[in-house]
Amino acid sequence: MATPTTIKSIEALQVMWEPNEPPGRRSAIVRVTTIDGIVGYGEASPMMGGEHSLGVVRDFAPSLIGADALDQAVLYDRLLHRYVKLGPEGAVTGALAALDIALWDIKGKYFNQPIFKLLGGGWRTEVPFYASIGGNAGRTVDEVLRVVEARWRKETPAAIKIRWDGDRTRQDYDIPGDIAKAKAVRKLVGDDFPLAFDANNQYSVGGAIRVGRALEELGYIWFEEPVQHYNVRAMGEVAQRLDITVSAAEQTYTTQALVDMINAGVRMVQPDIVKMGGITGLMQCAAICHAHGVELVPHQTQPTIAHTANLHVLATIMHLTKPAEFADPSTRMHVAFENPPIPSDGKFTVPNGPGLGLVVRDAELKMRRS
Incomplete structure (x- = not known):
């Protein structure tokens, strides 16, 4: 049964902040949205623009549609062992880090508490x-x-x-x-x-x-x-x-x-x-x-x-x-x-707003997608 924290979409974004920015200076960001419109943001290691991790995110994203974002630890272990033959070091754990941070962001926003609480x-x-x-x-x-x-x-x-x-x-x-x-x-x-x-x-x-x-x-x-x-x-x-x-x-x-x-x-x-x-x-x-x-x-x-x-x-x-x-x-x-x-x-x-406590300008992120 769907809940407010049911995952609706997962996006993997490589963000270029300045014109012609080299890959190592770009950011690898994951955006998770629930069916009630709660949005969580995470980040992967940016080595080589993070494309190795973002590729893993794009591969597993469809399988998480309909999952509960509050189950972040279960989802993490399930995906780790799905991709374990890729390493698991490097691209896989970077992808899971981005997902995990985004799901914690959603959890904090849902409960109206900062993550550290x-x-x-x-x-x-x-x-x-x-x-x-x-x-x-x-x-x-x-x-x-x-x-x-x-x-x-x-x-x-x-x-x-x-x-x-x-x-x-x-x-x-x-x-x-x-x-x-x-x-x-x-x-x-x-x-x-x-x-x-x-x-x-x-x-x-x-x-x-x-x-x-x-x-x-x-x-x-x-x-x-x-x-x-x-x-x-x-x-x-x-x-x-x-x-x-x-x-x-x-x-x-x-x-x-x-x-x-x-x-x-x-x-x-x-x-x-x-x-x-x-x-x-x-x-x-x-x-x-x-x-x-x-x-x-x-x-x-x-x-x-x-x-x-x-x-x-x-x-x-x-x-x-x-x-x-x-x-x-x-x-x-x-x-x-x-x-x-x-x-x-x-x-x-330490931010004390819900989730990460960051207020993100979605339009600015989308403009800078590379």
């Missing part, structure tokens, strides 16, 4: 953020300082993470240069300001330990993905041999793989809501981390829908030990939202 309530109404600053492998020391200082002064973040984004086929390419940049940033912000270093998988085990020792001396608080993410044993070895907290798992897509990373010895994990099955998946990660005594600091690079969904989850975590990631300060997407998440004084406010 439906997840058990919030420990906080504001979440501090760290400025995630990428592209530093190709910059000189002076260029790194200029970029870091600009965002530090403008955004007043609670912490800063410098990312390398270098060529992952060249391990240990310029360790002295990397350490010099880390030293210069520390000198810029002072001894007490929280700093993190994201290697983006560019070191061997030996190289990672060498850099990690330097970061310990400089007082950096975490060292992210020092070795290739798929080499779980090596990641665990580096984590166990260094005193600095080593983090990983932004490219982990299942709870079982997350447990493997933890069992290897990693004590801070960073699954991403648009890769790890959405809100449902990230809440499962939170339970796993709580049980293992491991820090959960989600990776998050999308500035609107996924970012807001992530804030709802972070509001519910009792031991939130690190700030939330803020990787993209661009306002190009704000045109499609009446109330986009905007940082203030180093924090984001």
Whole structure:
């Protein structure tokens, strides 16, 4: 029997925000509508424009017409196992993340409650953020300082993470240069300001330990993905041999793989809501981390829908030990939202409107479909 939350339609949208925007800057958005006109929005990982995940959404969308949006966990597991032979990592879990976020958005709107209330309530109404600053492998020391200082002064973040984004086929390419940049940033912000270093998988085990020792001396608080993410044993070895907290798992897509990373010895994990099955998946990660005594600091690079969904989850975590990631300060997407998440004084406010709490301008999204 049909109810107000019965699914009427599912749309998979690749959105191009600016003319000739490259695929990696486009957004992969899912729009779910119920027969009573309740609309939920979700987002998938935008790698290559998210088309790999949007293709999965388009394939499963017809089978969900007539299903109840309130059954989001049942629908998630049913679809995961329908497409399990595709991975399930990557395209499948990205597609399911977008669907899951949209269904939670519908659930919150139906019950007239923000998502964090439906997840058990919030420990906080504001979440501090760290400025995630990428592209530093190709910059000189002076260029790194200029970029870091600009965002530090403008955004007043609670912490800063410098990312390398270098060529992952060249391990240990310029360790002295990397350490010099880390030293210069520390000198810029002072001894007490929280700093993190994201290697983006560019070191061997030996190289990672060498850099990690330097970061310990400089007082950096975490060292992210020092070795290739798929080499779980090596990641665990580096984590166990260094005193600095080593983090990983932004490219982990299942709870079982997350447990493997933890069992290897990693004590801070960073699954991403648009890769790890959405809100449902990230809440499962939170339970796993709580049980293992491991820090959960989600990776998050999308500035609107996924970012807001992530804030709802972070509001519910009792031991939130690190700030939330803020990787993209661009306002190009704000045109499609009446109330986009905007940082203030180093924090984001957790929305308290129904569902995600975002007011979306449908016409603007449709105009920008690529």
